[in-house]
Amino acid sequence: MPMSGWLPPLPSRPIGLRSGLRLCEPANIISPIKRHLPSCSNWRTHGQLLPRPAGNTWSITASASTSNVRYLLGPHRLTAGSRPAWFFERAKYGGILCDIGSHQIEQFLFFAGASDATVASARIANYGHKEYPEFEDFGDATLIADNGATSYFRVDWFTPDGLRTWGDGRTVLLGTEGYIEMRKYCDVARAAEGDHLFLVNGATETHFALHGQFGFPFFGELILDCLNGTENSMTQAHAFKAAELCLKAQVAAKRTE
Numbered sequence: 001m002p003m004s005g006w007l008p009p010l011p012s013r014p015i016g017l018r019s020g021l022r023l024c025e026p027a028n029i030i031s032p033i034k035r036h037l038p039s040c041s042n043w044r045t046h047g048q049l050l051p052r053p054a055g056n057t058w059s060i061t062a063s064a065s066t067s068n069v070r071y072l073l074g075p076h077r078l079t080a081g082s083r084p085a086w087f088f089e090r091a092k093y094g095g096i097l098c099d100i101g102s103h104q105i106e107q108f109l110f111f112a113g114a115s116d117a118t119v120a121s122a123r124i125a126n127y128g129h130k131e132y133p134e135f136e137d138f139g140d141a142t143l144i145a146d147n148g149a150t151s152y153f154r155v156d157w158f159t160p161d162g163l164r165t166w167g168d169g170r171t172v173l174l175g176t177e178g179y180i181e182m183r184k185y186c187d188v189a190r191a192a193e194g195d196h197l198f199l200v201n202g203a204t205e206t207h208f209a210l211h212g213q214f215g216f217p218f219f220g221e222l223i224l225d226c227l228n229g230t231e232n233s234m235t236q237a238h239a240f241k242a243a244e245l246c247l248k249a250q251v252a253a254k255r256t257e
Contacts, residue, residue: 069151070153071152073154075154077159077163095139101141101246105143105246112145121252122141124250164186178201181198184196195209195213
C-alpha cells in the first residue's frame with residue numbers, strides 16, 4: 001500500500017517533522033505503515049548522531065564506565081524569518097518532541113543498547129514566541145529503557161545569535177564508575193571546532209579533541225544498506241521505535257506555560 005493511502009499530501013515537504021508522522025496519527029499506525037515501505041526508505045534520518053566523531057568514540061571508551069543515565073541537550077537556533085509557514089502549524093510539524101526531540105530519543109536507545117522504552121514524563125511550552133500560538137519552543141522528557149537505563153533530554157529553540165553554531169548540543173553518559181560528556185558542535189568560548197569528548201573515571205580525567213579523527217561512517221553504511229538490502233547503519237526497527245516513542249512523548253506532554 002503506498003504511503004499516500006495513510007497520510008494525505010502536504011502543501012510542502014515538512015522537513016522539520018523528523019519522526020515522519022504527524023501527531024494526528026496514532027502511534028500504532030507505525031506498524032502497518034512500515035510493512036509497506038522498502039527496506040531502504042530512509043526513515044533512518046535520526047542517524048545524524050553518528051557523523052559526529054565525538055559520538056563515534058563511544059565504542060572506544062564504553063569499557064570505562066557502565067552507563068545507566070543519559071542527559072541530552074538539543075538546543076536549536078530558530079531564525080523564524082527563514083522558516084516556511086507550515087513550520088509553525090502544529091498539525092504539520094507535529095510538536096517539538098516529534099521534531100527535534102526524536103533525535104534525542106534515538107540517541108538514548110542507541111547508547112543504552114535498548115530496544116524499547118517507556119515515557120515517564122514529558123513537558124512542552126511556548127515561552128518566547130507567542131506570535132506563533134501553535135509553536136512549541138521548549139520540550140523535555142524522561143524515558144526508562146527496557147534494560148533499566150534512564151534518560152532525560154531537553155530541546156529548545158533558544159540558541160542565541162552570539163553562538164557560532166546552530167546549537168550547543170551536549171550528551172552526558174553517567175555510569176557507576178564514571179561519566180562521559182560529548183560536546184559535539186562547539187566548546188563555548190574555547191576551541192573553534194567541535195567534537196570534544198571528556199572522560200572521567202576512577203583513575204583519570206581526560207579530554208579527547210576528536211575533530212577530523214573519525215570521518216563520517218554512517219553515510220557510507222547507509223548507502224551500502226540501500227544497495228545491498230542490509231541494515232548495518234541502523235535497523236528499521238530501531239528507527240521506528242524512536243518514531244513511536246517521540247509520538248508517545250508528544251501526546252503525553254504537559255503544557256507548562
